Structure formats: C-alpha cells, structure tokens
Amino acid sequence: MEKRGPDGDGFWTSVDGRVGFGHRRLAILDPGPSGAQPMALESDGITTKPGPEARLVITFNGEIYNFNALRDELIAAGHAFKTRSDTEVLLHLYQRHGARMVEKLRGMYAFAIWDGIKRGVLLSRDPFGIKPLYLADDGATIRVASQVKALRAGGAISDAPDPAGHVGFFMFGNVPEPFTIYAGIRALEAGATEWFGMDGAHSVSRIDPLTERAQVTPGERQQILADAMADTVRHHLVSDVPVGLFLSAGRDSATIAGHAVETHAGIRSLTLAFQELAGSPRDEAPLAELIAQHYGTSHTTRIVAGESFLAERDAIMDAMDQPTIDGVNTYFVAREAAGAGLKVALSGLGGDEIFGGYDTFSEIPKLVEGIGWIPGLGTLGRGLRIVAGTTISKYMSPKYASLFEYATGYGSAYLLKRGIFLPWELPLVLDPEFAAEGFKRLDPFMRLDTTTDPHKTPRAKMRALETAWYMRNQLLRDSDWAGMAHSLEIRTPLVDIDFYRAVAHLECDKDMMAHTPPKPLPDAVLNRPKTGFFVPVPQWMQGTERGWRGWAREVFAAQVPASARAVA
Numbered sequence: 033m034e035k036r037g038p039d040g041d042g043f044w045t046s047v048d049g050r051v052g053f054g055h056r057r058l059a060i061l062d063p064g065p066s067g068a069q070p071m072a073l074e075s076d077g078i079t080t081k082p083g084p085e086a087r088l089v090i091t092f093n094g095e096i097y098n099f100n101a102l103r104d105e106l107i108a109a110g111h112a113f114k115t116r117s118d119t120e121v122l123l124h125l126y127q128r129h130g131a132r133m134v135e136k137l138r139g140m141y142a143f144a145i146w147d148g149i150k151r152g153v154l155l156s157r158d159p160f161g162i163k164p165l166y167l168a169d170d171g172a173t174i175r176v177a178s179q180v181k182a183l184r185a186g187g188a189i190s191d192a193p194d195p196a197g198h199v200g201f202f203m204f205g206n207v208p209e210p211f212t213i214y215a216g217i218r219a220l221e222a223g224a225t226e227w228f229g230m231d232g233a234h235s236v237s238r239i240d241p242l243t244e245r246a247q248v249t250p251g252e253r254q255q256i257l258a259d260a261m262a263d264t265v266r267h268h269l270v271s272d273v274p275v276g277l278f279l280s281a282g283r284d285s286a287t288i289a290g291h292a293v294e295t296h297a298g299i300r301s302l303t304l305a306f307q308e309l310a311g312s313p314r315d316e317a318p319l320a321e322l323i324a325q326h327y328g329t330s331h332t333t334r335i336v337a338g339e340s341f342l343a344e345r346d347a348i349m350d351a352m353d354q355p356t357i358d359g360v361n362t363y364f365v366a367r368e369a370a371g372a373g374l375k376v377a378l379s380g381l382g383g384d385e386i387f388g389g390y391d392t393f394s395e396i397p398k399l400v401e402g403i404g405w406i407p408g409l410g411t412l413g414r415g416l417r418i419v420a421g422t423t424i425s426k427y428m429s430p431k432y433a434s435l436f437e438y439a440t441g442y443g444s445a446y447l448l449k450r451g452i453f454l455p456w457e458l459p460l461v462l463d464p465e466f467a468a469e470g471f472k473r474l475d476p477f478m479r480l481d482t483t484t485d486p487h488k489t490p491r492a493k494m495r496a497l498e499t500a501w502y503m504r505n506q507l508l509r510d511s512d513w514a515g516m517a518h519s520l521e522i523r524t525p526l527v528d529i530d531f532y533r534a535v536a537h538l539e540c541d542k543d544m545m546a547h548t549p550p551k552p553l554p555d556a557v558l559n560r561p562k563t564g565f566f567v568p569v570p571q572w573m574q575g576t577e578r579g580w581r582g583w584a585r586e587v588f589a590a591q592v593p594a595s596a597r598a599v600a
Contacts, residue, residue: 033182035351036093036516039063044070047084050230051146051153053091058519060095060273060375062117073123079114087148088126092119093178094141094163095523097267098530102136116272126154134225134239138267138530140523142220144176152229159239160527161209161222161504164353164512168217174228176220179353179513180212189216191595195470198598202453202461203476205357205584206505211474212354213592222504241532253538258548264531265291268378268523275523276300276374277329278365281319283546284380284389286557288525290549292378293327300374301329304365307337319556326554334368338572351517355591357452357584359510363517370518377515381507382526385498386535387542388491392498396445397490403439442493443480450502452584461585466598491539503527 034041037056045052055069070091072082082089096102099118102125107113111124118139125133126145131154140162145154155176157165168175168183177183197211209219220226223239248256265288269275277292279285279301292299301324305317317333324331341348341360348363369377384390438448453460455476458467483500484493508527515522525531546553588597 033177033179035519036178038519040068042068042070042081044072044082044086044089045084046086046146046148053082053089053144053146055091058375058521060271060521061099062115063272066115067117067119069119071117071119071123073120073127077112077124077127079120079123085148086146088123089146089148090119090123090126090143092122092141092143093165094139094143094158095270095521096121096137096139096141097270097528098136098138100270131156131225131227131237138528140527142178150229151231152227152233154225154227155220156225157220157222159223159241159529160499160508160532161219162508162512162524162527164509165220166212166217167220167226170216180214180217181353183217184214189214191593192216193466193592193596193598194473195466195598196473197470198462198592199458199467199470199474200476201355201588202458202584203447203451203455203474204501204505205450205452205580206509207354207356208474208476208479208501208505213596239529241529242536248538253540254544254547257535257538257540257544260531260534261287261525261545261548262291262294263534264525264528265378266295267530268525268528269296271376273375274300274373276302276369276372276377278369278377278379278522279303279320279324279329279331280380281316281323281557281560282380282383283542283553283557283560284383284526285378286323286380286553287383287546287549288378288380289323289327289329290551290553293329294550297328299329300372301331302365302369302372302377303331303333304361304368305333305335307335310335319560322554323557327551332368332372334365336364340364341572347517349587349590351513352587352591353513354509355584355587356506356510356513357580357587358506359514362511362514362522366515366518366520366522370520374520376521376523379511379522379524380526381511381522381524382499382503383542383545385495385503386526386532387540387545388495389542390494390498392446392449393491393494396442396449396494399439399445400442401490441477441481442484442490442497443477446480446494446497446501447476452580461588461599463598489539495536 033056037058039059040057041055043054053070057069070082070089072080072086073088074080075087096118099121103121106124113120122143134156139158141158142163142165143156164178166177166180166183168189175183183189192215194211194213194215197207197213200208200211207213210221212218225237227235269292277289277299279289289301303317303320305315309315321331321333348360438444455471483496487493487496511522546558
C-alpha cells in the first residue's frame with residue numbers, strides 16, 4: 033500500500049505477539065515526525081511511539097475535520113497533547129468516551145484501536161463509507177486493511193469466490209457492500225463500529241446520518257443552506273499542505289470554488305478534458321476555465337486522449353482494488369493533480385445525490401407512480417419478458433424487455449435504470465448455478481426496498497438509493513482507489529455528516545445550492561442544463577464487444593483471478 037502512504041511507514045506488535053498494526057502515511061496534518069503512526073496513548077495520558085505493552089494504539093486512515101474543536105474540548109477536560117494531529121485526538125477521545133467517540137466525529141475515516149486494558153480491537157468507518165476498511169475473519173485470526181489486495185497479499189486468504197459479489201458487479205458495475213469478490217473478505221459497512229475482544233466478544237453499532245429537524249420557511253431554508261455550504265467547505269480546507277480543487281463545468285464544483293476562494297485566495301483548480309469531445313457540448317474545459325477566471329483560481333486544464341487511456345490501462349487495472357466500471361476520469365485528474373504537487377483536492381461528488389441532480393429523481397417516480405400501481409403488472413411483465421425478451425433485445429436495449437416487470441417499486445425500478453446486466457441476463461456472464469446462488473445471497477430487491485422503506489417522499493426515497501448504492505459503492509470507492517493510486521487525498525465537502533444533517537430535510541435543489549456563494553456563479557453556469565460528466569471509455573474500447581458491458585467484462589477478467597471466476 034505504498035502509494036496510499038508514500039511519506040513514511042510504521043509497525044507495532046504487542047508484547048505477546050498476538051496483535052500487530054502497520055501503517056503507511058500520507059502526511060497532511062502535522063506532517064512532521066510527531067504525527068507518525070501507529071500512535072500510542074499511555075496510562076499517564078501521554079502519546080508516544082507505541083511500545084509492546086502500550087495502553088492504547090491506533091492506526092488511522094482519513095481526516096477528522098472537527099479535530100481542533102474536539103481537541104479544545106479535551107484540553108478543557110484535562111487532557112494533555114503532544115502533537116497537532118487529528119490522530120492524537122482520536123486516542124484521547126476513545127480514552128474519554130470509548131466506542132461512543134464516533135458520535136462526535138466529523139470526517140472521513142477508517143481506524144483500528146487496540147485497547148490493552150479491555151484486550152480487544154475497535155474498528156470503525158465513517159457514516160458514508162468515504163474511506164474503506166476490509167475485514168477477513170477465519171475464526172482464529174482477524175485481519176483488516178484499506179484494500180482487499182492488501183489482505184490477499186498476506187497469502188492466508190483463499191481465492192474462493194463470493195457469488196453475491198460477482199453478481200453485484202455485473203448488475204451494478206461495482207461490488208455492493210458488504211460483499212467483495214472473495215468469500216473470505218467483507219467490507220466493514222459504512223457507519224459501522226465493531227468490537228473484537230480477545231475473549232471472543234463481538235459487538236456492532238452504527239451511526240445514522242439522518243436526524244429529525246424542525247420545519248423551516250423558504251427564506252430560512254436558503255440561509256441555512258448557504259451557511260452549511262460555507263461551513264463544510266471551510267472545514268474541508270483544513271490542511272498543513274496545499275489544497276486544490278477539481279473543477280468541471282457543473283454547478284457542484286463551481287459552487288465549492290465560490291465558497292473556497294472566500295478563505296483561500298488563489299486556490300489551485302484542475303479540469304480534465306477529453307480530446308474526443310473537444311468543441312462538443314460535452315467539452316467541460318471552456319466553461320470550467322470561465323469559472324476559474326471568475327473566481328480567480330490558479331487553473332490548469334489537462335487533456336486526455338484515447339491513446340493515454342490505452343497506455344494507462346494496465347496501471348488503472350492494477351490500481352483498482354475491486355472491479356468497477358467507473359473511476360477512469362478520477363484516475364486521470366488525480367494523476368494531474370499529483371503531478372502539480374498537490375496532496376489534497378476537493379471534489380464536488382455528492383451534489384447530484386443530495387440535491388436530486390440525476391434524472392432518476394424524476395424518471396423513476398414517474399415510472400412507479402405512473403404504471404407501477406397496476407395490479408398484477410409485475411407478473412404480466414415477467415411473462416412478457418420471458419416470451420419476447422430475446423427478440424426485443426435484438427433490436428433495442430434489453431431493459432425495455434423488463435420495463436413492466438420492474439416498474440412496480442422504487443427498488444426494482446432503480447435496478448432497471450442503473451443496472452448493467454439485469455438479473456435474467458446473469459447466465460450470459462456467469463455460470464447459471466453460481467449466478468442463482470449469488471442472486472439469492474445478494475437479494476438485491478429486498479436490500480433496495482430496505483433502503484427506501486424508512487422514507488416517505490419520492491425524493492427522499494431516491495436520495496436514499498443514490499447515496500447508499502451508487503455514491504457509496506461506486507463514486508466514493510472509485511475516488512479512493514483512483515486518488516490513492518497517485519497519493520492524492522480526495523475530499524468531498526458535500527458528503528459530510530454535519531452538512532447532510534443540516535440540509536437533507538430542507539428538500540433543496542441544485543439551483544438553490546448554486547445560489548449560495550457570496551460572489552454569484554457566472555450566468556453561463558447557472559443557466560446551463562444538466563448534462564452529466566461524460567467519459568468516453570466505450571469509445572476507447574478495443575475488441576468485439578464495445579460499450580459498458582464490454583468494459584465490465586474486461587474489468588472482471590483483469591481484476592478477478594482465474595481461480596475465483598465462475599463464468600458462463
């Protein structure tokens with residue numbers, strides 16, 4: 033995992049040799065030697081480099097954005113600090129509050145804390161799953177790491193495939209949590225905190241990002257949103273190294289830029305453009321450059337062509353930790369940011385999920401409310417698909433064959449919209465028995481419905497689906513592996529627990545968000561219709577099967593060892 037942390041490494045083992053922590057460091061806060069990990073807190077409350085009998089030891093990946101406020105609280109309560117790092121804050125916070133410490137955290141994180149008094153390890157992951165944490169438990173040994181490949185590198189985990197992980201990839205283009213492509217490895221779920229005791233004790237708790245809020249007037253709503261935007265951008269700019277900004281032609285990153293320049297004049301911004309799209313409506317560069325000029329950022333535009341993709345294909349596949357059909361654009365813009373000397377960059381990821389920017393927010397409710405209520409429609413649709421599905425698929429997308437079958441609920445309609453291969457197509461890419469087993473274990477319709485059940489309105493249901501499935505399993509995971517491939521930390525101000533709790537209940541849209549910067553966005557951005565960021569990967573593909581389905585097959589073949597495949 034050297035690229036995840038090129039600035040240093042550390043290793044600690046307990047006196048009995050039964051516990052070991054390793055760490056690779058990307059130094060951002062307190063970048064000097066005092067912030068190195070693993071870090072220990074001794075019985076006298078002083079942090080040190082951990083010895084074999086250390087009282088508390090932590091290895092931590094991520095950033096705690098409210099660490100300064102937490103540090104002040106702890107100092108007022110009598111705690112003494114030796115560093116300016118957020119890592120030390122976590123140790124003191126655990127000493128004071130135990131596992132409930134996570135209720136106070138604002139940030140992206142995955143960490144493990146060894147408690148030498150209670151004789152156990154606490155694992156935790158942030159509520160949105162921005163930072164990854166994978167776990168292998170064979171009944172005798174527990175292994176955790178930030179990458180599936182890191183766990184497998186130890187040589188103690190078999191290649192036995194997880195059918196649910198394989199099915200999930202071909203249906204969604206990613207591997208849905210908590211599954212991986214290996215039966216022996218699972219993801220610690222977003223927002224989960226797990227305790228593993230030496231005595232065999234095991235407990236799990238979870239953080240819910242949503243909290244109930246009082247109703248507000250339209251005027252109050254806009255002010256709350258503006259304050260929350262300014263607050264989250266300000267927190268995400270906290271760093272002891274320079275911070276940059278990914279800037280597209282969209283409202284999300286432009287709005288972040290408008291708030292960022294209020295506290296960081298001359299912040300560096302980068303735009304990724306594609307040679308094949310130059311001069312077309314999908315070319316992001318001209319409008320992004322206008323935004324940069326408008327806000328006075330120090331801007332760079334990098335152009336990527338199909339030749340660059342082909343030259344980097346093997347490196348992209350090597351950097352991927354789990355098979356995914358996305359992340360190529362993030363890989364290239366992260367490469368350019370790192371090449372410009374940046375260690376941290378802000379991204380507009382999350383705006384579409386929170387503010388309803390995708391067409392799913394309108395199309396899926398129309399489908400479900402328009403025809404999904406018809407009694408027996410699902411059964412009728414399934415019969416139609418069985419009879420005519422093959423014929424329909426010869427002339428148009430196979431999704432049309434399942435239109436009526438999947439229109440009966442938000443979860444099934446979401447799979448219809450987002451799916452790469454639909455459930456009845458899985459035998460085309462996987463062994464039929466293996467596919468059936470995986471579909472049963474994944475149980476996607478039940479999981480999707482469970483995601484929407486607590487929510488009343490169509491908009492809230494769609495926000496829950498997009499954040500819990502597409503954003504978490506695809507966008508956030510891709511940002512992590514693609515950024516870390518270039519030792520770049522990607523921060524997401526719109527994916528923040530305090531921000532989410534402040535604005536999710538307001539039912540704000542993208543237009544309201546775009547009107548929050550003190551200096552308004554250019555009219556060309558405010559009046560631009562939603563187009564989506566397009567990456568011409570299907571156009572770059574070589575081979576007989578083109579498009580996202582062909583790319584999915586190639587990714588699968590490159591990412592999954594032959595011993596772990598069960599292909600058709």
